[in-house]
Amino acid sequence: xxxxxxxxxxxxxxxxKQRWNQPKHRxxxxxxxxxxxxxxxxxxxxxxxxxxxxxxxxxAKVPSLGVLMEHTAFSAFCCLxxxxxxxxxxxxxxxxxxxxxxxxVTKLHVHLIVGHLVQQGLLSLDAKVTDxxxxxxxxxxQARVQSLLDMAVTNDFTEDYADPQSDCYAEEIALxxxxxxxxxxxxxxxxxxxxxxxxxxxxxxEAQYKSANTDILTLIAAAVSxxxxxxxxxxxxxxxxxxxxxxISLSKEGHPALSGGGCLSARDLARFGLLLTRxxxxxxxAVWANSSFFANSxxxxxxLLAPPKDWLRYSNHLMTDGRLVGHAGYxxxxxxxxxxxxxxxxxxxxxxxxxxxDEDYMAAVSETLRExxxxxx
Numbered sequence: 001x002x003x004x005x006x007x008x009x010x011x012x013x014x015x016x017k018q019r020w021n022q023p024k025h026r027x028x029x030x031x032x033x034x035x036x037x038x039x040x041x042x043x044x045x046x047x048x049x050x051x052x053x054x055x056x057x058x059x060a061k062v063p064s065l066g067v068l069m070e071h072t073a074f075s076a077f078c079c080l081x082x083x084x085x086x087x088x089x090x091x092x093x094x095x096x097x098x099x100x101x102x103x104x105v106t107k108l109h110v111h112l113i114v115g116h117l118v119q120q121g122l123l124s125l126d127a128k129v130t131d132x133x134x135x136x137x138x139x140x141x142q143a144r145v146q147s148l149l150d151m152a153v154t155n156d157f158t159e160d161y162a163d164p165q166s167d168c169y170a171e172e173i174a175l176x177x178x179x180x181x182x183x184x185x186x187x188x189x190x191x192x193x194x195x196x197x198x199x200x201x202x203x204x205x206e207a208q209y210k211s212a213n214t215d216i217l218t219l220i221a222a223a224v225s226x227x228x229x230x231x232x233x234x235x236x237x238x239x240x241x242x243x244x245x246x247x248i249s250l251s252k253e254g255h256p257a258l259s260g261g262g263c264l265s266a267r268d269l270a271r272f273g274l275l276l277t278r279x280x281x282x283x284x285x286a287v288w289a290n291s292s293f294f295a296n297s298x299x300x301x302x303x304l305l306a307p308p309k310d311w312l313r314y315s316n317h318l319m320t321d322g323r324l325v326g327h328a329g330y331x332x333x334x335x336x337x338x339x340x341x342x343x344x345x346x347x348x349x350x351x352x353x354x355x356x357x358d359e360d361y362m363a364a365v366s367e368t369l370r371e372x373x374x375x376x377x
Contacts, residue, residue, distance in 0.1 A: 009036050010179045014163035015354075018178035027350045030331055031075070031094060033101040033245035034263040038176035041256055042247050043234050049241025049271050049362050054084040061375040064368045071331050073349040073361070075100055076266035078273055079372060082342045086337040088267065088276070099247055099263040100348045103329030106248065106262030107214050108272070111297070111317040113221050113232050113258075114149065115290030122224045125149065126228075130222045139196030140216050148217050151207040151314045158211055161330065162355040167196075168211055175215075175257040176249040189215055189251040197242030207303040207314040214259035214317070222255055224359050229256055236300065239289075240275045242268040260330065264345045273337040273344030276325055311370075324373055328366065331356050336369040343376050345369045 009029075011018050020029030020036045029036060058079060059066040068074060069089055076096045078088040088096045117123040123132075123145065130141040140148075141156040147153050159168040172178045174192035193216055222229055233256060237246050242264070249261030264272065276294070299322065302315035309328075313318045319327050326336035332349030347365055353357055 006179060006183075008168050010038060010177075012178055012181060012370075016169055016254055018172070021177075021356065023352045023354055023356070026331070026352055027093075030101040030350045031098065033249075034202075035100045035244075037188050037247075037249035038179070038260075039250045039262065040247050041051055041230055041233065042175075042245050043237045044245050045240065045242045046238050048243045049083065049274070050182065051080065051083055051085050051267075051271075053165055054081075054086060056086040056376070058087045060374070062368060064364065064370045065228070065372065068347070068349075068365060068368055071361075073351050075332075075348040075350055077345070077347050078266040078270040079271045079343065079345045080267075081344075081376065082274070082277075085267075086343075090144070090266070096266045097244055099244065100333075101264065101329075101331065102262045102264050102269055102333050103260045104211065105269065105327045105329040105333050105335050106258055106260050107211075107317050108327050108335070109233065109236060109256075109262070109274070110149075110214055110217050110221070110258050111294070112236055112289045113225075113229070114217065114317065115230065115293035117221060117224060118293055119290040122226075123220070129161060129216060129220065132223050133193070133216070135190070135194060136216070137194045138317055139199050139212075140193065142199055142201065143216075145220065147204075148213040149316045150204075151209050151213060152204035152303050153210060153213055154179055154200040154202050154204065154208060155196060155210075157210050157212045159212075161357040163235055164337070171215065171259075171357050175259065175261055176251055177257075177261070184258055185329060186252050188253045189219060189255045190253065193219055204303050206310075207305050209314075211259040217317075218255055218258045220280075229258075230254075235345070236275075240268070240272045242271055244268050266348050268343045269335055269346035269348070273326070273346060274342070275343060276337050277342045294318075298325065309366055312366070324370060326369070328362055332358075332361065334362070334365045334369055336366065336373060338373040338377065341373070341377055343373050345372055 076090040247263040297316035
């Protein structure tokens with residue numbers, strides 16, 4: 001007689017985390033997420049952006065980088081300028097060319113996709129969510145698309161990594177990161193979005209970070225785009241010119257988990273950053289995304305991040321100070337680029353505390369990358 005057991009990597013334990021995201025397994029999980037998710041899309045670039053070495057001793061310029069690279073959480077770091085590798089390095093159990101979970105750095109794809117849809121006249125930032133998703137629940141129906149892009153929505157969704165019962169962990173079922181309890185059916189991204197409640201129409205000055213905003217934007221983009229989101233991801237991959245593969249987890253109904261399901265190597269994540277600094281001009285010269293949308297996102301007012309990262313504001317699914325552009329990710333990820341000098345810094349790491357997050361650590365990472373960009377200006 002044959003016997004089966006629930007998939008041990010995806011089964012939730014007493015801490016309400018699946019095994020690959022439990023502290024003692026998290027490092028292995030983030031280093032292998034591309035093959036641990038329930039289902040994934042994998043894309044390779046048609047052409048690879050070639051890189052030349054032009055070494056710069058960034059640790060001498062910014063000593064805090066050396067401290068971070070000695071930290072137990074460190075996985076890999078890569079700094080590029082245009083087509084040159086200024087510095088890269090990795091922990092002894094990793095490399096700069098191995099895929100790593102980039103978590104919410106994946107959200108930068110939404111900026112590109114939304115800008116593309118706006119440019120095509122398919123999406124209005126002033127519209128309400130219900131205009132595109134009439135089935136949506138009360139948590140988002142009356143919210144404007146612009147508010148979702150700026151993390152300026154107030155509702156009942158919670159994203160507290162220290163609380164094992166926070167809504168962001170239930171969201172992971174819909175993203176294909178874990179299995180539901182007791183063998184029940186997996187929920188779709190639509191199911192999850194419809195279940196959210198508690199919208200309040202209030203003005204927001206400090207970003208209220210909710211990955212659910214990205215999930216709603218994903219559903220909107222899927223609804224209005226005449227081209228499948230998977231094809232748009234292929235276009236972005238081609239424009240970035242990765243040498244390895246881009247992996248992203250998929251929901252039950254096949255939507256890419258743009259809120260945090262991406263996996264890239266440090267070197268390829270830095271290549272993605274170069275795409276931002278090139279104003280989306282691909283290696284073959286074609287401009288895929290909306291350059292004016294990007295420029296306006298840097299110049300406009302938008303909610304500030306919470307201290308100590310309040311030197312950044314959250315604008316159209318970018319973190320920016322008006323010149324530097326990037327995004328943070330759960331577990332210790334950060335991409336920061338300099339739109340003036342063409343510098344792109346990718347930092348990957350795995351925090352192994354219970355929450356998988358540390359605000360002081362993330363502030364140190366962001367400050368260090370900012371100092372690197374300043375030192376190379």
